[in-house]
Amino acid sequence: MSEKKDLVAEFSKGIDAEAVMREADAEFRFRRVAGKWAVIVSVIAIIWSVFQLYTSGFGVFDSIIQRSIHLMFVLVMAFLLYPARKGAPKERPSFIDLVLVLFSILVNLYLVIQWNEIAFCGGRLTEVEHLIGGAGILLVLEASRRVLGKELTITGLVFLLYAYFGNYVPGRFHTRGYTLERISEHMFWSTEGIFGIALGVSATYMFLFILFGAFLGGTGLSKLINDVSLAAAGHKPGGPAKVALLTTGFMGMINGSAVANAASTGAFTIPMMKNVRYRPTFAAGVEAAGSTGGQIMPPVMGAAAFIMAEFIGVPYSQIIIAAAIPAILYYASIWIMVHVEAVKTGLQGCRKINCLRSSMR
Structure with missing residues (x-):
């Protein structure tokens, strides 16, 4: 019972994701x-x-x-x-x-x-x-x-x-x-x-993908991603860290921004990792690494992918296919390190009821 109260108290601190983004990235200071x-x-x-x-x-x-x-x-x-x-x-x-x-x-x-x-x-x-x-x-x-x-x-x-x-x-x-x-x-x-080419890419491909990601975020897809990740990996050894990887990977597919990814998903994954006794530095490292990987996870990725397609003269679909394998390998390597850390230190996942409360927060 005390464990549940601790988890609720951790999430009731009122982490302001927008404040974190405004502090870390000038683009969010609007x-x-x-x-x-x-x-x-x-x-x-x-x-x-x-x-x-x-x-x-x-x-x-x-x-x-x-x-x-x-x-x-x-x-x-x-x-x-x-x-x-x-x-x-x-x-x-x-x-x-x-x-x-x-x-x-x-x-x-x-x-x-x-x-x-x-x-x-x-x-x-x-x-x-x-x-x-x-x-x-x-x-x-x-x-x-x-x-x-x-x-x-x-x-x-x-x-x-x-x-x-x-x-x-x-x-x-x-x-x-x-x-x-x-x-x-x-x-x-x-x-x-x-x-030049950079503005040309922005005026054609890039804007449409960003608009697509905004539609998905506005329709509640981000909450669905959190819930699915918690259900899939939250109760496994080192579960909260694996939840962070799944969530940042899925979010990276629709926003392509490391800062926005870390601020939006880290607001609940980092406290969740700390709750199961992950070191704060390791928890932050997992979130940062997962969020960074979101920039190479198709289909949106970062702006460089669109410019790359224009410079080398290939369809953007080929860039997506070429980026998929390295992105999956990137997340697989972090997943393995998280699992090894969890097994080495005896860290367990959160109980399913706690995972459910975490997603509701």
């Missing part, structure tokens, strides 16, 4: 918009999803048009949902955010409307179009700073400065240097820079 702004953001997200589903079913537009519309939605959502600084409003976008949203729409719509005319002119750009290209580059850098943090933004700025000041660099990295107009033309008005 606004929780309320009121009319929640409605506006929802409508934009629905329109974006409908656009992506429509083009996937009836054919995409020209590459740069498809990617430009996709980028417009990305920038709009980034500026609406991610604050510019810590002191910014938490439940609504600021005036600066709205200005950036307006610029994001105008810049990308100009490209969409004028692209055919620019192509007919042999790619010759006016001074205004060079300025629009520069504004588009700055908007992407600011959005990346908000969503991913300053590191990637600084890296992008360094390479842009290298393109401009390359003629001052000595040795083998010396270049002739490029003008601001040439940088703007290459980075924004072609499919070699911002509108």
Whole structure:
């Protein structure tokens, strides 16, 4: 009886999975918009999803048009949902955010409307179009700073400065240097820079898989995964750790994010492992290793898998088949280590009634 009370007390501590994700990953530090702004953001997200589903079913537009519309939605959502600084409003976008949203729409719509005319002119750009290209580059850098943090933004700025000041660099990295107009033309008005392969993959394959995973999560599939994992392995030797592996593997199939995987499943698997006397460090290690493996578990995997398919020119289905065997072997090896640890230290699984309570928590 005391064991049951201990388990209930462990789960009643109120682990906030969202707080863990916000602390560990900048991508989860978005606004929780309320009121009319929640409605506006929802409508934009629905329109974006409908656009992506429509083009996937009836054919995409020209590459740069498809990617430009996709980028417009990305920038709009980034500026609406991610604050510019810590002191910014938490439940609504600021005036600066709205200005950036307006610029994001105008810049990308100009490209969409004028692209055919620019192509007919042999790619010759006016001074205004060079300025629009520069504004588009700055908007992407600011959005990346908000969503991913300053590191990637600084890296992008360094390479842009290298393109401009390359003629001052000595040795083998010396270049002739490029003008601001040439940088703007290459980075924004072609499919070699911002509108390159990475954005092309995001605008076609990646968004659909992420949307599919969101649908599955919203329909309660994550709870089903937890319940099935508990029923299959929770009562076996070292059961809670095996539950963690099964859960992270299944969750990785639909979200492809190690951080989201660890935060959502670790909230109940780590306390469960500690309850059957696993060392806290070992429990955390099992959860981290299982969540990391979720990024190589088909069909969603991480973003690199989509880019890989585009770069090497093979169907994504072949990437899934190639990744399945290593992913299964990865989880099998961790499963064996968990079992060995459980047998060596005499750790048993939780009783079925406790497993049931754990899943209900």
